[in-house]
Amino acid sequence: MLLESHKIIRILPCLADPEKIRVIVEVSGEIHKVFPYLNAILKGCIYNHPALTLTIKKDGKLFTLRAHHITLAKIEDENLVSSGGKKN
Secondary structure (H helix, E strand, O other), X not given: OOOOOEXXXXXXXXXXXXXXXXXXXXXOOOHHHHHHHHHHHOOOEEEEOOOOEEEEEEOOEEEEEOOOEEEEXXXXXXXXXXXXXXXX
């Protein structure tokens, strides 16, 4: 399995919007192997092969995927991250 586990390692103020937060998530495995595929099928991606990063813009949020971690930016509430994006 490409991704067996993930863990939120930091929650910081968002650099792009001070009213929101930035979340850094550590992931198991090397997820960069699927970046070319995701870039081909998802709209609005920015793939940087030399840096092994894939940035996805969706619903005003930024998701930057790296080999071993993911940075989520412009997140409104850390509870959305821990709940998988579902509001309670």
